[in-house]
Amino acid sequence: MITDGGLGSIDGRKIARHGSGTSCGATLVVAGGGPTV
Incomplete structure (x- = not known):
């Protein structure tokens, strides 16, 4: 998912x-700007 960032938030924009x-x-x-994987 998009939780593979630094903060691990579900907000892809924040990451x-x-x-x-x-x-x-x-x-x-x-x-x-959408749920595109």
Whole structure:
């Protein structure tokens, strides 16, 4: 899931903002703005 970031929050935007854009799929979530895996 998107909990593969630093904080481990379900908010992909927060994880992507922290700099983990290349995480489980945070980039897709931020780019699409939806539950894209």
